[in-house]
Structure formats: structure tokens, C-alpha cells
Amino acid sequence: MKANLQDTKTAPRCVVLIATPTAGVRSQWTQALKDMYTVLDVGERGSLDRSLADLKPDVLLLDLALHRLGGLEGVQAIRQLSPETKIVLFARSPNAKEGISLLKAGAWGYCEKAIEPLRLRKVVLMLQQGEVWVKRNLIPHLIGELARLTRLRTKDSASHETRLRSLTPREREVVLLIGEGVNNKKIASRLMITEHTVKAHLTTIFRKLGLSGRVQLALLANESGDGPISPTAWDDRSAGEPQGSTRPKSN
Amino acid sequence: MLLTTVLIADFEKAGRATCQRLLQLEKKIKVVGEARCGLEAMTAAAKLKPRVLLLDPSGVEGEGVYLVSTILEKSPNTRIILLSEHASDADILDALSQGALGYLAKPALATYLTKAVRAVAAGEAWVPRRMVGRLIGQLVPGQA
Numbered sequence: 001m002k003a004n005l006q007d008t009k010t011a012p013r014c015v016v017l018i019a020t021p022t023a024g025v026r027s028q029w030t031q032a033l034k035d036m037y038t039v040l041d042v043g044e045r046g047s048l049d050r051s052l053a054d055l056k057p058d059v060l061l062l063d064l065a066l067h068r069l070g071g072l073e074g075v076q077a078i079r080q081l082s083p084e085t086k087i088v089l090f091a092r093s094p095n096a097k098e099g100i101s102l103l104k105a106g107a108w109g110y111c112e113k114a115i116e117p118l119r120l121r122k123v124v125l126m127l128q129q130g131e132v133w134v135k136r137n138l139i140p141h142l143i144g145e146l147a148r149l150t151r152l153r154t155k156d157s158a159s160h161e162t163r164l165r166s167l168t169p170r171e172r173e174v175v176l177l178i179g180e181g182v183n184n185k186k187i188a189s190r191l192m193i194t195e196h197t198v199k200a201h202l203t204t205i206f207r208k209l210g211l212s213g214r215v216q217l218a219l220l221a222n223e224s225g226d227g228p229i230s231p232t233a234w235d236d237r238s239a240g241e242p243q244g245s246t247r248p249k250s251n
Numbered sequence: 252m253l254l255t256t257v258l259i260a261d262f263e264k265a266g267r268a269t270c271q272r273l274l275q276l277e278k279k280i281k282v283v284g285e286a287r288c289g290l291e292a293m294t295a296a297a298k299l300k301p302r303v304l305l306l307d308p309s310g311v312e313g314e315g316v317y318l319v320s321t322i323l324e325k326s327p328n329t330r331i332i333l334l335s336e337h338a339s340d341a342d343i344l345d346a347l348s349q350g351a352l353g354y355l356a357k358p359a360l361a362t363y364l365t366k367a368v369r370a371v372a373a374g375e376a377w378v379p380r381r382m383v384g385r386l387i388g389q390l391v392p393g394q395a
Binding site: 130134136137142143144147150 | 351375380386389
């Protein structure tokens with residue numbers, strides 16, 4: 001840790017880097033923190049990158065106004081420069097959507113730029129204790145996001161896969177043919193059953209898979225890729241999204 | 252200001268009584284019903300559409316936590332607070348991932364119940380501060 005940057009009498013102190021284009025905010029925040037931390041500040045993007053790489057501060061208080069790269073990539077770029085630095089982002093008027101995407105990108109905090117000095121001290125303290133800092137009103141949105149992802153995961157894997165497994169071999173044959181765009185009459189003759197039986201199979205398949213029509217089923221059947229598909233190969237597929245739901249962000 | 256309607260779902264009589272007693276004193280909170288098991292909680296929530304549901308999942312057959320998503324399907328605007336004697340962080344995360352907005356340990360009821368009910372009714376969450384970090388951890392790709 002950099003104990004001797006500003007202050008040599010107490011070692012080792014946590015290094016906080018303040019990055020905002022607003023001079024008044026730089027001095028206010030520095031005043032608020034300097035008795036407890038080694039505080040440095042920068043006012044432009046270029047010196048931010050340099051300072052980060054050189055100093056590897058423990059905490060970066062970053063004004064989004066300075067941080068033109070914005071959201072996700074910006075946070076990731078900073079984390080590459082200095083992976084151990086805990087980043088708190090400040091917005092003129094914070095909103096839930098931005099906050100969630102920044103936190104997902106690896107930020108440790110997100111709050112309003114007009115934060116009170118005393119509160120700022122608390123933010124840095126919390127970070128040191130390994131906690132994140134978000135405003136209370138962001139928490140329900142975080143929970144909502146978690147619930148949404150959980151629903152998608154469940155839909156994608158468990159429920160969908162088990163539904164596919166619930167098909168009989170004959171029903172799978174029908175699904176494959178539908179995927180090739182074969183009509184009921186031809187399916188009937190290929191499988192040597194009556195058209196009536198094909199329709200009965202389809203009704204069962206729709207019910208089991210929770211689909212409402214032939215097009216959805218064809219889409220589902222074609223999602224299994226270009227490789228050879230056998231009725232049993234259905235057991236191994238897991239990426240299907242028959243109902244047009246959005247996929248959770250891939251890793 | 253509108254009344255905040257509350258449904259109490261706890262298989263233990265003592266638990267229901269405690270909640271009743273604590274909420275009775277509040278002018279802007281009205282307990283609209285009680286449920287003694289998971290099924291009752293589900294039907295009562297569907298019928299009464301309470302603003303807040305206090306749910307102790309421990310008395311429910313099987314995985315009580317999954318009651319949360321089922322109830323939310325039937326009454327999407329209900330905010331659910333889980334109550335339990337003791338829950339691990341993982342239990343709380345489970346409940347939140349099902350859509351619950353709050354968690355309260357039963358020993359803390361006397362101190363926090365009315366505050367928690369008011370908070371979730373107003374759209375806030377009621378979870379221990381330390382859960383926020385865990386929550387974000389769940390959202391970050393690759394860590395979930």
C-alpha cells in the first residue's frame with residue numbers, strides 16, 4: 001500500500017482517488033476524507049487512466065460526467081487498469097437502470113453526486129468493510145432483477161428440458177418432421193399412421209411443451225442446430241426458447 | 252392516505268397473534284385476513300389481493316419458498332415479507348429470487364414489523380444491509 005504519498009506519519013493508509021471535472025466537488029470530497037485516507041484527485045480522463053495504473057488506489061470515487069465511456073465497458077476498462085480498486089460511481093441524478101448495469105459490471109457503489117460529506121465518509125468506510133453502497137430505493141430493483149433472472153434460468157433449463165423429456169419417442173418424431181416443414185398428411189404417411197392420429201399427437205405435444213401453435217413448435221425444433229438430430233438427441237438440448245422469451249445475458 | 256392491507260400467513264397461532272397485535276395499533280394498516288397453511292395463503296391472497304403478505308414458509312408442505320412465486324402469479328401487486336425464526340443468507344436470497352421484497356427474523360418482529368410493512372407497501376425493500384452485496388453477487392454473470 002502507498003503509505004508515503006502524502007502522509008508519512010501514519011502507515012499504511014487506504015488510498016482514495018477522486019475523479020471529477022468539478023473543482024468544487026474535488027476539494028469538498030478531499031476535505032471530507034483527508035483525515036482518514038490518503039486522498040488524490042484528478043479532473044480529466046487522461047490523468048485518471050494514468051493515476052489508476054500508477055497508484056492502484058484502494059477506492060476510486062468516479063464522477064460519471066468525467067467517465068465518458070459510460071456504463072459497462074467503462075467500468076470494465078477501469079477494472080483492467082487496476083483490478084483491486086473498488087469503484088463508486090456518482091451520477092447527477094441516479095436511476096435504477098444505470099445503477100443495476102454498473103453494479104453488474106462490478107462497481108461497488110452508485111450514488112448521487114450531491115452527496116453529503118459525512119455520508120461520503122460512510123460510503124468509503126463501508127467499502128473498506130467489504131460492503132457495497134447503494135441507495136435504499138435501488139434495492140427493490142436489484143431484487144426485481146434477481147427474480148427476473150431466476151425466472152429466465154428456470155424457464156431455460158429445468159422446466160423446458162423436463163418438458164421435452166416428457167415427450168414419447170413417437171411424439172418426438174412428429175416434432176422433428178414439423179421442424180422440417182412437413183405437413184400433417186405427409187407426416188401421417190411417413191410414420192404410417194392416420195392424419196387423425198398426427199393431430200392427436202400434436203395436441204398432446206402442444207400441451208406438454210406449453211406451446212400454442214405449429215409455428216412455435218417448428219421454431220423450437222429448428223433451434224437444435226444443423227447437426228444430425230435423432231429423436232433421442234432431444235434429451236441433450238437445453239438452449240431452446242420456444243416462447244420467444246429473452247435470453248439472460250450470456251456470460 | 253389509503254389503508255395498507257395485510258394478510259398474515261403463519262401456521263402457528265402464536266405467530267399470527269403477534270403480528271395481529273403489533274399491526275392493530277397502526278391506524279393506516281389493516282389486517283384483512285389470516286391463513287394457516289400454504290393453500291390458504293394462496294387462495295386468500297388471490298381473493299383479497301392484499302398490499303402486503305406476511306408469510307412464514309416453514310409451515311408449508313415442501314419448499315415453502317416456492318409459494319412466493321405462485322402467490323405473486325395470482326396477486327402480482329402483493330409485496331411479500333418472509334418471516335422465520337432463523338434464516339440463512341442463502342434462504343433469504345432464495346426468497347428474494349422468487350420475488351419476495353422483504354425478510355424479517357421473528358425475534359425482531361416487535362421492533363421492525365410495522366416499519367417493514369410500511370417500507371414494502373411504499374415500494375421499498377426490507378432486507379438486512381449485508382444482503383445487498385450478496386444480491387449483487389447473484390446478478391454478476393459468472394458468479395451466480
